[in-house]
Every structure is written in C-alpha cells, then in structure tokens.
Amino acid sequence: MNYSRQREIILETLKSNVVHPTAEYLYAILKAKAPNISLATLYRNLNQLADNGVIKKIDGLEAPSHYDHNTHEHYHFICDECKRVFDVSSDVAPNIVQKTEEELGFIVKKHDIIFNGICRDCLEKIKESN
Template identity: 40%
Template sequence: MKAIRQTIQKDLVKETVFASCDHPTAEQIYNTIVLTHPSISKATVYRNLNLLVDDGLVKRVQVLGGPDHFDKTVLDHYHIQCTCCKRVEDVEGIPNLGILAGITNAKGYRIDSYEIVFSGVCPDCLEKNAAMKQ
C-alpha cells in the first residue's frame, strides 16, 4: 500500500475542498487559500489537487468546455452543470437505471467506475433569464 504523504499545503487544499458547498475549480480553490496564505502558488494548489485525486481523497469532475471541478464526495455519483453560470452540482436520488448492467451485458466489460455529467440551466439562471425577458 502506498504511503500518503501529508504536507501543510496538501492539508490546506483538502480543507478548502471539504469546506466548499459546491464543486470548486482549481482557480477558485487557489483564490480562497491565497487570502489567508498569500505565499502559496497556483502550481502548488494544482499539484496537491492532483495528489489528492491520486490518493482517492478528492474526485475530479471533468466537464466539457471548462476547467475541472473538484468534489469531496468520492463515491460514484452523477453531476449536473449549468450551461449559463457553469456551476456544478451533485445529482442525488437517481438510480443508475440499469445502464451499468446494460454496458456489462452488451460489451462484456467490468465497470470499475463511471462519471456522468448532465447539462442544463440551473434555477437561478432560469429566474434571471425570465426576469430579463420581462
């Protein structure tokens, strides 16, 4: 088993991700940390995010046309991204609808993990768009 090396910077990055109510980007994580630790570099934040992902402590959420987001929930689950504001959120309470079994049966794969990201317009952006049309 690989030993997980802890550093102050890695702890700062992890704590920032875990304190977040959403799925921040590396840039957002850096902007939060630099407020209290101005000597930290972006490269340090990016490097430690990659280490946290490699260690299985944080999940990387890749979205089309934008930067990766980071999630403190590492178990497989769905996400949704707003096409207007780019916010990423968890989608909870939706069963996998037999998708995994269908892929396994049709192709013979053993599914180890998955990442599904839905896209749409969030309620806040829908409200803003409706207000602008009035």
C-alpha cells in the same frame, strides 16, 4: 501519498466549500490562509488527491476543471449558463454501471456521469427576462 500540511490545508478548504470550485477559486481563498502555496503547488496537490481517490476531478466539456470532496457515488450537472456544478443523486439512474457492463460485456473500473443543461435559477432568470 505522503502527508503534507499544504495538502491538508487544501483538502480542508475544499471540504468547507459548498460549491465545486476550480483551482483558481480555491487559490483565491487559500492566499489568505496559506500565502506560501503557489498555484502550481495547488494544481499538483489537487491532481495527487484526485489520482488517489481522495477527491473527484470534474472535467466537463469546457476548462477549467472543478473539484469535489464528495467521492460517494453521484453524478454532476453543469449549468451551461452560470457554469455552476451541482450534485445529482445516483438514484436517477440506478444500476447504470451494472447495466452497462451486462449490455456491452465490459468491466467498468471508473466512471463519471455529467449532465449539461440549464439550472433552475438560470431558467427563472430566462423566464423573467422574456
């Protein structure tokens, strides 16, 4: 993957966000920093970065995809209520890849584990409204 100033700006913007943004969310931020970047250019660069392992593309059961600059081993939790994406330590399921390979006789080359449910903040709001 060749260097591009636009790709660098996109990656810097992604890294400076504490959330796991969608392309549309990133685009809203990028318009102020780099008004020449189109939404199509953003998607193309995000896909190239994900394909090359620089970032993670998080596909849940619903569109749109979210993006994560953290490529270290971890999982994700998507809240069904607020749609936020949270990092989950891989310590919650140690050796899951090794156990899967041993149990099934497969070789796992890539995996992405996503938990869906209701986050702590949304649970509190639900309790307060009842």
